[in-house]
Structures are given as structure tokens and as C-alpha cells.
Amino acid sequence: MAFGVTVSGKLQTRQIVLNDTTLRDGEQAPGVAFTTAEKLSIARVLASAGITEIEAGTPAMGYEEVSAIRAIVEASLEATIIAWCRMKRSDVDAAIESGVAMVNISVPSSDLQIAAKLGIGRVAALEQLKRIVGYARDRGLDVAVGGEDSSRADVNFLIELITAAKNAGARRFRVADTLSVLDPDAAFALVAALRANTDLEIEFHGHDDLGLATANTLAAIKAGATHASVTVIGLGERAGNAPLEEVAVALKQLYGRDTGVVLPELENVAALVAAAAVRTIPLNKAIVGEHVFTHESGIHVDGLLKDQRSYQALDPQLLGRSNRFVIGKHSGIAAITALLSELRLSVSAEESRVILARVRKHAVEHKGEVGRETVMTIWRELCERSLPKGA
Ligand SMILES: CC(=O)SCCNC(=O)CCNC(=O)[C@H](O)C(C)(C)COP(=O)(O)OP(=O)(O)OC[C@H]1O[C@@H](n2cnc3c(N)ncnc32)[C@H](O)[C@@H]1OP(=O)(O)O
């Protein structure tokens, strides 16, 4: 099915809204603990990067968290600040204290979670949800209902929850694949079934235990989700959430869909969050990894030098970045010749082959790229050796 086409076949022109939950689900990653100042800086860079919804934290955690969320609200960013709540009046009261205008009220939706966590049944969970949504609406809050563990729930019960949420005044239902049990086909089918039964906003919240969070999120959007939960560099519970940078760029690159995210800001946002989370961004991390536009293999470098399109689908300029060539074990003659010519060093074809052999040996011995200085040293030594004695 083509992107942007609903199950009923109607073309959609809507913009996909990304709800960034780095400050809530992201911070639930083991060992991650942001200070209030870090939370505020992250919220600021997210808003400057065009994110219009920020799930900023869990007010039920107490005074510090409420103050941090309040500081973000008081920064008057161009974004809706959302607080995460359980179905408890005290959680909603704490959210009100934090100053947010919108809450996400979470309801365990699978039979297993309803029974195990809350010790009640479906009917009681439904009643509790209605009461709390009404309580929040009466206090002027916008309400999204978070269907925790939606992907293991009975779809008919999800529809009952959504109907109850809507009747109580909620504007959105979040379909959470809490434990990553969906693949893209199943994510599409689930969201399509819900889409066919409600006109509420639908947010998809994917986790990455199987490395499918981004794919599942795209499938959910194809099926009619209007919103997607994301976190910077995929920070979040266990293997994390759908990464903001992957979802925003994939939507643009694959489907030409704009999320309002300023793509060249993503690298800075990722660096800030990684530093505050004390996490390292893997060199090969999609979109924001240092090496994702770096090329070493001889055949690739040769192809890129002849025509960039031969080995480039995602234009680094879209992200304010550029291609980089490095010399290493997999370099070929074209890369060596190009580098030496850039350095204005002349070599014969035979000398290039000798330099390449030395480069390979050096790369294996030092397990890494071979820097320009090293290539120049190899070149110099070769020249000295070929000079006639006494010259
Ligand atoms: C999938 C997700 O990401 S869910 C969000 C997870 N986020 C967090 O846990 C945020 C950090 N958590 C915390 O700081 C604490 O757990 C708090 C402040 C929220 C609660 O702390 P405590 O009162 O000590 O409760 P504790 O964490 O031990 O247990 C959770 C309680 O919430 C209840 N609960 C869980 N989900 C819900 C819900 N959606 N609605 C109502 N109650 C819920 C549990 O039944 C349990 O209640 P019980 O103590 O009566 O059995």
C-alpha cells in the first residue's frame, strides 16, 4: 500500500507529529538520570529542532521531577509539554502542579498486565480510566490515553478503551508496543483495525528489542497513525524506542513526508542527549553516527569519485553533513591516487601499488584508519629509497 493511503483508500495530506519522549521514556533507560538543567537544555534543543510535542517526565516521581517539568513549561517553548501519569488522581494533581496543559494517562491494556499489575479485570480498568480521564478533563487538561502493552491486548478491548477514552474527553490513544512483539505487518494491521474504528488521534509507541522500532513506526503511520513516539538516539527502556533521527529522516527520504524537524539539527541534538545520558553514539548509528557518511572500500571510493550517485542514496547535505573518504585496509589505487593528488604528491602507477601495500600492512598492525600524515611518510620513505645514492 502506498504511503499516506488509508485502509479506505483515501489519500492523506496530514503532517506526522513526532512526540519526543526522551525526557520520559528515554530517561527510563537503565542508569540514565538527567539534571533539571539537562532536561531544560534538551527540551530547548528539541523545540529549536522543530519538535512540537515533548513528553517531559513523570510528575508522580516527586518534587524534583515536577520542578524540572515546570522549568520546561516556563521556558515557553514552541512545543506542547506533556506529562506521563498513571490512572491516579495524585498523578494528575502532580501534573497540574508541574504546569503542563496535556497529560498522557496510561492504562495497562493487555489482560496479563491488568491482572498482574493492577490486580483487577477489564471492567474495573475501564471504569478507572473513565474516572481519571474525566478528572483531568474537568481540570482543563488535554488528555492522551496511553494503552500500555496494546500489542498484546485483545483488539476488541482496545476499541472499548478508545471509545471510553473518547467519551470521557480524550483526544488521543497511544498504541504502545511495550515489549516489541510486533513486526511491521502486525503493526500495520493493529493500527489499521483501530483507525477503522475511531477518529481519535492515534500515536504509535514502538520499542526496539528486535531492532524493528523504526520499521514498525513507519508501518503504523502508513496504517493511519497521526503521531509517533520517538526518542533521541533511541534512548529508552531496555533496547530503547524508535529513534527520532531515524523516523524523521526515513519519513522524508522514503515518503517525502515532512515532520517539521530541522534535519541538520539532529546531530547536535544527539550529541547533547548522549552527553547528558553518558552514552556513546555508535560510529555506525544510522543518521547521526560519525561514520555513516565515511567511505573506505576501494570500489566504493572509486565509484563515488566517478559519480556520487553510484554509492549514495541519502544525501549528507540533507543533514548538514558531508562525505568523507578514509584510507585503510580496504582502499584501492583510486583512493590512494586521489589522496596523493590532493596532497600534490606525484607517484607512478607502480609506486601507488607499493604505497597501497604499505597502507594495508599499517592498517592491520594498528587496527584503524591510516592517516594522511602516515600516507605522506610512506610516500617520503619510498621517494628517499628510490633516489640515487648521494643525491
Ligand atoms: C512501560 C512504561 O514505560 S510505564 C512507565 C514507567 N515509568 C516509571 O516507572 C517512572 C519512574 N517510576 C517511579 O518513580 C515510581 O515507580 C512511581 C513514583 C511512579 C511510583 O512509585 P511507588 O508508589 O513506589 O510504586 P511502585 O513503583 O513500587 O509500583 C508501581 C505502582 O503503580 C501502579 N500502577 C502501574 N501502572 C499503573 C497505571 N497505569 N495506573 C494506575 N496504577 C498503576 C502499580 O500497580 C503499583 O501500585 P501498588 O503499589 O498499589 O501495587
Ligand SMILES: O=C(O)CCC(=O)C(=O)O
Ligand atoms: O502507556 C503509555 O503511555 C506507554 C508507556 C510506555 O512507555 C510503553 O508502554 O512502552
